[in-house]
Every structure is written in C-alpha cells, then in structure tokens.
Amino acid sequence: TLRMTTTAVTVEQVLKEAGLTLQLGDEVYPNLEHRVKEGLEIEVLRGVNLLVVVDGREIVTRMPPVKVEEVLTRAGIVLEENDRVSLPLETRVWEGLRLKVTRVALETLTVQYKINPAVTYINDANLDKGKQRIVREGEPGLLEREYSVVYEDGKEVKRSKIGEKVVKTSVKKVIAKGTRPVIRTATVSRGHTIRYIEVKIMEATAYDPGPESCGIYADGYTYTGKKATYGIAAVDPKVIPLGTKLYVEGYGFAAAEDIGSAIKNNRIDLCFDTQREAILFGRKKLKVYILAP
Incomplete structure (x- = not known):
C-alpha cells in the first residue's frame, strides 16, 4: 500500500508520478481516465x-x-x-x-449385432452313416443394443449399455446326419466274401457251455435262449447289440446271443464245443466284423 499526496488529475498521472509501470495483463481500478479526488483509492492488480x-x-x-x-x-x-x-x-x-x-459430449448410440443361427441335427436313415446334408439353411438374427457413450475431447472414454432387443429372430439351421450303415466287402478265410458295416479290434477269450466255464448252474443255453455251441459269442450289448451277426477273424461266423459278467466294453467271449478247444484258443486281440443285415 502506497499513500501519497498529488496534484495529478487522472489515475494514469498518479501511477506515472508514483513510478508504477503497467504491463500486459495488469489492471487498475478505477480506470486510467478516472479523475482524482480527495481520498481516492487506486488498486493495481498485477497480471x-x-x-x-x-x-x-x-x-x-x-x-x-x-x-x-x-x-x-x-x-x-x-x-x-x-x-x-x-x-x-x-x-x-x-x-x-x-x-x-x-470438452465432454454425451451420445446415445445404437449398434446392431448379428445373431448366429443355432444348428439342429436330425437322423436320416436314407443317408449313409458319416454323411450329412443340409435340410434347411439357417438365417442369422439381428440384435439391437443401445449404449450411452461419453466422449472427452472427441475420444470415447466410457460406454454403458442401456438396453437391447431382438429385432429379427434367427432361424435354426437343420442338418441331417446319415444313419444308414455303409456296406463294405472283404475276402476272408478260404476265399469267403463277407458284407460288413463295421470292423472292430476286440480282445477275445473263449468258453464252453459246460460247468467248468459257466459254473454249476450252466444249462447249456445262452442269455437269449439259444443253445450254446460253436458260433455263439458273448458280448457287451452296449457295444454290439444282441442278435448281431458277426465274422470273427480266426474263428469264423458267429452270432451275438450271450452276455457275461466279465464281458464289458471291447471284449468278446467265443463259444467252443469243448473245454479243451476253449483253453487252446486262449486270449488274443483280433478283428470282429459286424455283418450287414
């Protein structure tokens, strides 16, 4: 604070008399042209x-x-x-x-998304197993999603979902899968030609219908009521359905007509007429052909 007595007429003259130089951005109250009077207070704000x-x-x-x-x-x-x-x-x-x-800007933005169609499979008994055909082409749907978007200085900084709705429902694609067995042929022992739909590598054992193999309650008949004799095979019905006709490498033609408590998964038990034949067969891995109907 500077107190002074002056004969200056204007504020500008007072400042000059006081040796105060104004720079860019400085401000004086009252203004420079204001006339001086007794008791006047002049405020200089430096920029x-x-x-x-x-x-x-x-x-x-x-x-x-x-x-x-x-x-x-x-x-x-x-x-x-x-x-x-x-x-x-x-x-x-x-x-x-x-x-x-x-600079902050708000915008409501609507974005569309494609909804991929689901796929449904159906069985087709008129189509070879392993093959497929398209019954109906699917159509994509359309999802509309609304967002609240915040921009700062032109750049997106936040996006919040407000809601969404399906504007077009997708149509499922339908594909038929073939279930018809594919019949193949093979030449086996003694020049026989067989027609088969599948071949499996299985662990084979042997038994005879007597009590030595089947226990004291053995009656000589299979689970399906057939007489147990050469050409009968015990299988796991989950792997080979009962009643299936087979050709077993090193054994010959057989029918899946029996089961056994130890015959699970990829095992097969082949029936022989005598215990000696069953023992001589032993245990081995071999090809089992599932014959065509």
Whole structure:
C-alpha cells in the first residue's frame, strides 16, 4: 500500500508520478481516465501468466488474478453443459497456473449385432452313416443394443449399455446326419466274401457251455435262449447289440446271443464245443466284423 499526496488529475498521472509501470495483463481500478479526488483509492492488480489448454490448443495469456470463470470469458471460451474444467469456476488463478478445459459430449448410440443361427441335427436313415446334408439353411438374427457413450475431447472414454432387443429372430439351421450303415466287402478265410458295416479290434477269450466255464448252474443255453455251441459269442450289448451277426477273424461266423459278467466294453467271449478247444484258443486281440443285415 502506497499513500501519497498529488496534484495529478487522472489515475494514469498518479501511477506515472508514483513510478508504477503497467504491463500486459495488469489492471487498475478505477480506470486510467478516472479523475482524482480527495481520498481516492487506486488498486493495481498485477497480471499472472497462465496456460489454458482447450480444444487441442494451448493458449498462453496474462491476466489479473481473477476467477477461473472470468479467465474463460476473457479468453472467449464458452463452456457447454457437460464440459469440465480442472478447477472450480470460483477459484482465483495464480502465477504459472495450467488450466485444462475438457470438452465432454454425451451420445446415445445404437449398434446392431448379428445373431448366429443355432444348428439342429436330425437322423436320416436314407443317408449313409458319416454323411450329412443340409435340410434347411439357417438365417442369422439381428440384435439391437443401445449404449450411452461419453466422449472427452472427441475420444470415447466410457460406454454403458442401456438396453437391447431382438429385432429379427434367427432361424435354426437343420442338418441331417446319415444313419444308414455303409456296406463294405472283404475276402476272408478260404476265399469267403463277407458284407460288413463295421470292423472292430476286440480282445477275445473263449468258453464252453459246460460247468467248468459257466459254473454249476450252466444249462447249456445262452442269455437269449439259444443253445450254446460253436458260433455263439458273448458280448457287451452296449457295444454290439444282441442278435448281431458277426465274422470273427480266426474263428469264423458267429452270432451275438450271450452276455457275461466279465464281458464289458471291447471284449468278446467265443463259444467252443469243448473245454479243451476253449483253453487252446486262449486270449488274443483280433478283428470282429459286424455283418450287414
């Protein structure tokens, strides 16, 4: 604070008389042209250097330590409803302050997504096993999803889902899978030609219908009621259905007509007429042909 007596007529003359030089951004109250009168108080606000970052620009300016809101007004910066400033608008600025204005825009965005059609398989007895055919082509559906999107300085910073709806329902694709056995031929022992639908590598054992192989309650008949004799095979019905006709490598033709507590999965038990024949056969892995009906 400087007190002085002067004969100056205007504020500008008082400042000159006091040796005060004004710089860019300084402000005087009252203004320089104001006429001096007894008891007048003159306030000199020295400007501060500021950096205002807005709209991709850096504005270097010098202003008196006014409020942030006033700085923006003087710089010609208009704030929109959602814009954000790095300091509250009522804050007074200071030397070297960096003021950042972030442009914030809100948008409701609708995005469409393709819904891939589901696939349904049906069996087709008129189509060879292992083959497929398209019964009906599927059609994709359409999902419409609505988002609330926030942009800061033109860049997306947040996306929130508001809701969604299916505007077009997808249509299932239907594919037929063949179940008809594919019949093949093979030449086996003694030049016989067989027609078969499948061949399996199985672990084979042997038994005879007597009590030595089947226990004291053996009655000489199979699970299906057939007489147990050469050409009868015990199988796991989950692997080979009962009643299936077979050709067993090293044994000959057989029918799956029996089961056994130990005959599970990929095992087969072949019937012989005598215990000696069964013992001589032993245990071995061999090919079992599932014959065509």
